[in-house]
Amino acid sequence: MDLxxxxxxxxxDMQAVDQLIYKQLESDVALxxxxxxxxxxxxxxxxxxxxxxxxxxxxxxxGQHHVKLAAIIEFIHTASLLHDDVVDESTLRRGRETANALxxxxxxxxxxxxxxxxxxxMMTELESMQVLKVLAxxxxxxxxxxxxxxxxxxxxxxxxxxxxxxxxxxxxxLFEAATLLAAVLANVTPEWQQALGDYGKFLGTAFQLTDDLxxxxxxxxxxxxxxxxxxxxxxxxxxxxxxxxxxxxxxxxLIKTAIENxxxxxxxxxIVAALHACGALDYTQQKAEQEAQKAIDSLSVLPDTxxxxxxxxxxxxxxxxxx
Ligand code: FPP
Ligand code: MG
Ligand code: MG
Numbered sequence: 001m002d003l004x005x006x007x008x009x010x011x012x013d014m015q016a017v018d019q020l021i022y023k024q025l026e027s028d029v030a031l032x033x034x035x036x037x038x039x040x041x042x043x044x045x046x047x048x049x050x051x052x053x054x055x056x057x058x059x060x061x062x063g064q065h066h067v068k069l070a071a072i073i074e075f076i077h078t079a080s081l082l083h084d085d086v087v088d089e090s091t092l093r094r095g096r097e098t099a100n101a102l103x104x105x106x107x108x109x110x111x112x113x114x115x116x117x118x119x120x121x122m123m124t125e126l127e128s129m130q131v132l133k134v135l136a137x138x139x140x141x142x143x144x145x146x147x148x149x150x151x152x153x154x155x156x157x158x159x160x161x162x163x164x165x166x167x168x169x170x171x172x173x174l175f176e177a178a179t180l181l182a183a184v185l186a187n188v189t190p191e192w193q194q195a196l197g198d199y200g201k202f203l204g205t206a207f208q209l210t211d212d213l214x215x216x217x218x219x220x221x222x223x224x225x226x227x228x229x230x231x232x233x234x235x236x237x238x239x240x241x242x243x244x245x246x247x248x249x250x251x252x253x254l255i256k257t258a259i260e261n262x263x264x265x266x267x268x269x270x271i272v273a274a275l276h277a278c279g280a281l282d283y284t285q286q287k288a289e290q291e292a293q294k295a296i297d298s299l300s301v302l303p304d305t306x307x308x309x310x311x312x313x314x315x316x317x318x319x320x321x322x323x
Contacts, residue, residue: 043095055183099111210319
């Protein structure tokens with residue numbers, strides 16, 4: 001199934017999600033409307049809410065709370081991006097200026113806070129202590145992951161194990177919540193809850209591995225973000241970690257210096273060539289594909305439906321994308 005078919009399959013639900021998102025964005029404070037609209041309407045893929053919708057449909061959920069869940073997940077994600085672009089000092093996202101570049105850091109952080117706290121207001125409307133607990137834990141882990149990543153910046157000794165922990169916390173955990181909570185709302189068996197939670201976790205990991213790969217291999221115009229940003233921040237992602245372990249002495253020295261002295265002036269072409277030569281980019285792609293396969297395998301207990309097929313297709317698409 002391609003993305004167009006997946007969008008068609010979920011069109012009614014996703015329109016309801018969008019309507020709710022725009023309604024919940026409203027505020028008497030003009031800057032919230034302005035900046036909020038800019039980021040929410042900025043060409044994002046709406047991937048996380050789509051996962052909640054597909055997960056709910058794949059287990060034949062009959063209620064309407066999945067729409068609210070999807071909007072909540074998108075608000076948390078969007079809030080975290082506003083904060084992230086400030087922390088990462090990013091200037092380009094989705095092919096446009098970042099909100100921080102356009103409105104300034106303070107406005108970005110504070111509107112991020114608005115979206116984040118609004119998501120908790122919406123959560124209370126679901127009147128489920130279990131949903132509240134999962135999302136409280138998820139957002140806490142998200143923040144933890146970002147702090148852990150900060151601690152590892154400019155550290156060439158960062159291990160693959162630490163890296164995998166960081167990407168689980170900062171990315172996979174929210175994917176996991178998006179799919180797990182659909183199962184919680186539908187009150188299905190623990191086996192199905194586990195299956196959908198695992199699917200989200202593995203898919204999120206595959207997605208971030210691909211994100212980190214694209215930072216070296218993509219085209220800036222196609223990606224809509226600046227290539228080499230991770231390196232400029234001294235972020236030891238998997239391609240670099242692999243090369244530090246398996247590259248020749250010259251490559252190791254080059255990459256060690258790049259991680260330690262990241263200042264945005266690194267010769268990105270030279271680094272990419274070194275990553276290619278030692279197989280670091282292939283390794284990262286393979287690892288992403290393995291995680292996507294684990295996501296697909298997790299769904300084996302669920303009945304075969306178009307919605308399950310869409311989830312399977314999304315796993316393939318997540319690791320074979322250009323942006
Ligand atoms: C993008 O990663 C950012 C995240 C996955 C999470 C960011 C989370 C926070 C800043 C803390 C939590 C905030 C709230 C409101 C709960 P990236 O920088 O690797 O990717 P990018 O290339 O898309 O910027
Ligand atoms: Mg970033
Ligand atoms: Mg970041």
